Amino acid sequence: MASARSGSSLTGWWLSPDNRLGRRLLVAIMLFSAVVSLAGTTVQLFADYQREVHALEERLEQIRSSHAQSIAQSLWSLDEAPLRIELEGITTLPDIAQAQVDSALGTQYVAGSPPRPEKVVERSIPLYHEQLYLGTLRVRATLDGIYARLWDRVLVILATQAAKTFLIALFVLFIVQRLVTQHLATMAAYTRGLSPEHLDSPLVLQRRASESTLNDELDEVCSAINEMRESLRQELDERQRSEAASAFLAEAGEVLLTSLDLETVLSRVASLCVGRLSDWCVIDLEEGGEVRRVRGAHVDAAKQPLLDELRRRFPPRPGSTSPQSRVVRSGEPMLEPHVTDERLRAMCANDEHFQLARALGIQSLLVVPLVARGHTLGSISLVSSTPERYGTAELSLAQELALRAAIAIDNARLYRQAEQAIRLREVFLSVAAHELRTPLLPLQLRVQGLLRRGRSAAPLEPAWVLDEVAAAEQQTKRLGRLVDQLLDVSNLSAGHPLELRCQRVDLGGLVAGVLDGMRQQAANCGSEVRRELATAAVGWWDARRMEQVVTGLMHNALKFGQGQPIDVRVTPRNGSVLLVVKDRGIGMPESERARIFERFGRGVPEWNYGGLGLGLYLARWLVEAHGGTISVESHPGEGSTFTVELPVGEDPGDEGRNPK
Numbered sequence: 001m002a003s004a005r006s007g008s009s010l011t012g013w014w015l016s017p018d019n020r021l022g023r024r025l026l027v028a029i030m031l032f033s034a035v036v037s038l039a040g041t042t043v044q045l046f047a048d049y050q051r052e053v054h055a056l057e058e059r060l061e062q063i064r065s066s067h068a069q070s071i072a073q074s075l076w077s078l079d080e081a082p083l084r085i086e087l088e089g090i091t092t093l094p095d096i097a098q099a100q101v102d103s104a105l106g107t108q109y110v111a112g113s114p115p116r117p118e119k120v121v122e123r124s125i126p127l128y129h130e131q132l133y134l135g136t137l138r139v140r141a142t143l144d145g146i147y148a149r150l151w152d153r154v155l156v157i158l159a160t161q162a163a164k165t166f167l168i169a170l171f172v173l174f175i176v177q178r179l180v181t182q183h184l185a186t187m188a189a190y191t192r193g194l195s196p197e198h199l200d201s202p203l204v205l206q207r208r209a210s211e212s213t214l215n216d217e218l219d220e221v222c223s224a225i226n227e228m229r230e231s232l233r234q235e236l237d238e239r240q241r242s243e244a245a246s247a248f249l250a251e252a253g254e255v256l257l258t259s260l261d262l263e264t265v266l267s268r269v270a271s272l273c274v275g276r277l278s279d280w281c282v283i284d285l286e287e288g289g290e291v292r293r294v295r296g297a298h299v300d301a302a303k304q305p306l307l308d309e310l311r312r313r314f315p316p317r318p319g320s321t322s323p324q325s326r327v328v329r330s331g332e333p334m335l336e337p338h339v340t341d342e343r344l345r346a347m348c349a350n351d352e353h354f355q356l357a358r359a360l361g362i363q364s365l366l367v368v369p370l371v372a373r374g375h376t377l378g379s380i381s382l383v384s385s386t387p388e389r390y391g392t393a394e395l396s397l398a399q400e401l402a403l404r405a406a407i408a409i410d411n412a413r414l415y416r417q418a419e420q421a422i423r424l425r426e427v428f429l430s431v432a433a434h435e436l437r438t439p440l441l442p443l444q445l446r447v448q449g450l451l452r453r454g455r456s457a458a459p460l461e462p463a464w465v466l467d468e469v470a471a472a473e474q475q476t477k478r479l480g481r482l483v484d485q486l487l488d489v490s491n492l493s494a495g496h497p498l499e500l501r502c503q504r505v506d507l508g509g510l511v512a513g514v515l516d517g518m519r520q521q522a523a524n525c526g527s528e529v530r531r532e533l534a535t536a537a538v539g540w541w542d543a544r545r546m547e548q549v550v551t552g553l554m555h556n557a558l559k560f561g562q563g564q565p566i567d568v569r570v571t572p573r574n575g576s577v578l579l580v581v582k583d584r585g586i587g588m589p590e591s592e593r594a595r596i597f598e599r600f601g602r603g604v605p606e607w608n609y610g611g612l613g614l615g616l617y618l619a620r621w622l623v624e625a626h627g628g629t630i631s632v633e634s635h636p637g638e639g640s641t642f643t644v645e646l647p648v649g650e651d652p653g654d655e656g657r658n659p660k
Contacts, residue, residue, distance in 0.1 A: 281297060
C-alpha cells in the first residue's frame with residue numbers, strides 16, 4: 001500500500017502542470033543519455049564484431065594447423081571413413097558451416113551445408129604428402145552466428161542502458177526537485193504574492209541546516225529578492241512620507257495664510273507641530289535683540305501646566321547655550337536624534353530646569369530657525385519622547401514648515417506694523433493739525449486786532465504795535481520750527497540724509513543762546529533753568545542742527561518737568577563734550593526709554609501732553625550724524641536725565657559733509 005501511494009504521488013508530481021521544468025529536464029536527460037548510449041553501444045558492437053571475426057580467423061588457422069595434415073594422410077591412404085569423420089568434426093566448430101575436400105583425382109568429399117553466399121568467410125587449405133599435392137580443403141564459415149550473438153548483446157546493452165538512464169534521470173530529477181525546483185516555486189509564489197502589505201516579510205527558504213551553510217546560487221537569488229523587497233519597501237516608505245509631507249505642507253500653507261493676526265498664526269503653528277511632528281513644541285521669536293518664548297503646546301493636556309512653567313521660569317537667555325539661542329544666533333538647524341540625560345543637563349540652566357524638561361519628556365530634539373527675507377525671526381523646537389524620532393527626512397520637513405511659518409509670522413508682523421503705522425499716521429495728522437493750529441490761532445487773533453485798529457482810524461500806539469508784532473513773530477517762529485521738523489522727517493523717511501555744515505562752535509555759548517530764547521517759555525512753565533556751561537566746550541559741529549538738538553531736549557524737559565527746576569550742564573572731556581539736561585518731572589518706565597527716540601515715539605499718551613513726537617527722534621539722528629551718542633536715565637516720578645556726548649571733530653574745510 002505504501003509503495004502504491006508513493007507511486008501515485010510520484011505520478012501525480014510527474015503529471016503536475018506546475019512541473020514543466022522537471023518534465024523538460026527528464027526528457028533532456030533521457031535524450032542525451034540515449035544518444036550517448038547509442039554511441040557507446042555502436043563502439044562496443046564494432047569492437048565485439050572485430051573480436052568475433054578475429055576468433056573465427058583463429059579457428060580457421062587452428063583447422064589449418066590441426067586438421068589439414070590428418071586429412072591429407074587419410075586422403076593419401078584412401079581411407080574415406082576417417083576423412084569424413086575429420087570433416088564432420090570441423091563443421092562442429094563454432095560458425096563453421098561446411099568443410100569440403102577436392103582431391104587431385106577429382107574426388108570430392110563434403111560435410112555440412114553451404115552458407116548464404118553474402119555471409120560467408122571461406123578459407124582454402126592445400127593438402128600435401130611429402131611434397132606431393134593431394135588436393136584442397138575448403139572451409140566455409142558463416143557470419144550468422146556472430147550477427148545473432150551481437151544482436152542479442154545489443155538488446156541487453158540497450159535495455160540495461162535505458163533502465164540505468166531512466167533511474168539516473170529520476171534520481172537527478174528528484175534531487176533537482178528537492179534542492180532547486182521547490183525553492184524556485186517558493187520564490188515564484190513569494191514574488192507573485194508580493195504587495196505593499198507584505199513588504200515587511202522577507203523570503204525564507206525551507207532548507208536543511210547542511211544546505212543553508214553552502215551559500216549557493218539559491219541563497220544569492222533569495223538575497224537578491226530580499227534586497228529588491230527592502231529597496232521597494234524603502235522606496236514605498238519614502239514615497240508615502242513624501243506624499244504625507246506634501247499634504248501636510250499644503251495644509252499648513254492653507255492654514256497659516258488664512259490669518260494675519262500674529263497670535264492666531266503662532267497658535268496655528270504650534271497646533272500643526274504637536275501630534276504630527278512632535279509630542280510638544282515651543283516657539284521663540286527674536287524681539288529687540290532678545291529671544292522671547294511666545295508659544296508652547298503639548299500633546300498631553302495634563303502636561304500643559306509644566307510647559308507653561310518652563311516658558312515662564314526658563315526662557316532662552318541672551319548669549320546662553322540653550323539650543324534655541326544657538327539656532328537663532330547661527331541661523332542653522334540643530335538635530336539631536338537621541339537626547340541622553342548628560343546631553344539634557346548640558347542644555348539646561350540648573351537641576352530644576354533639567355527635572356522640568358525631563359518631566360515633559362525629551363528623548364529626541366529638533367530645532368529649526370524661522371527665516372524670512374534673509375533675517376532670522378526665531379526658532380521652532382520640536383520635542384519627542386521617543387528616541388531616534390527625528391532624522392534627515394524629519395529635518396527637511398521641519399525646515400519646509402518653518403519656512404512657511406516664518407513667512408506667515410513675518411506677514412503678520414508686517415500687517416501689525418502697517419496697522420500701527422496707519423494708527424500713528426492718523427494720530428500724527430490729528431496732533432500735527434492741533435499743533436499747527438496752536439500758533440496759528442493767536443497769530444490770527446493778533447493780526448485781526450491790528451486790522452481792526454487800523455480800519456477804525458484809532459491811533460496806534462507804537463509800543464502796543466511792537467508788542468503785537470513781537471508776539472506774532474514768536475508764533476511764526478514756532479510754526480516754522482514745526483514745519484522744519486516735518487520737512488526733516490520727510491527727508492529722512494525718503495532716505496535723504498540731512499546735510500551738515502560744520503564749523504567751529506562753542507557749545508556752551510550755543511546752549512546759552514537757546515536758553516535765553518526760551519526764557520519766557522520756561523517762565524510760563526514755572527521751571528527754573530539752572531545753568532552750568534563751560535566756556536571751553538568748542539568743537540566742529542553744525543550750529544543750526546545743534547540748536548535743534550538743544551531746543552528739542554529743552555522742550556521735552558519743560559513739557560514733562562511739572563514746573564520743577566531743570567539743570568543744563570555742558571562739560572568738556574578728553575576729545576568730546578558732554579551735554580546733560582536733567583528735569584525732575586514725571587519720568588518714565590524702563591520699557592519706554594528706547595521708544596522715545598523713535599519716530600512718533602512717546603512715553604506718555606499723546607492727548608495728555610501733545611507734540612509731534614519728532615523732537616527726540618531728530619535729536620538722536622542729528623547727534624549720531626555728528627558721531628555722538630544720546631541716552632536717557634529715568635524712573636517714574638523721579639524725572640529724566642538726557643546725556644549727549646559729542647566728539648570734538650576736526651576742521652572739515654570749507655566743504656560740508658553728508659553723513660552716511
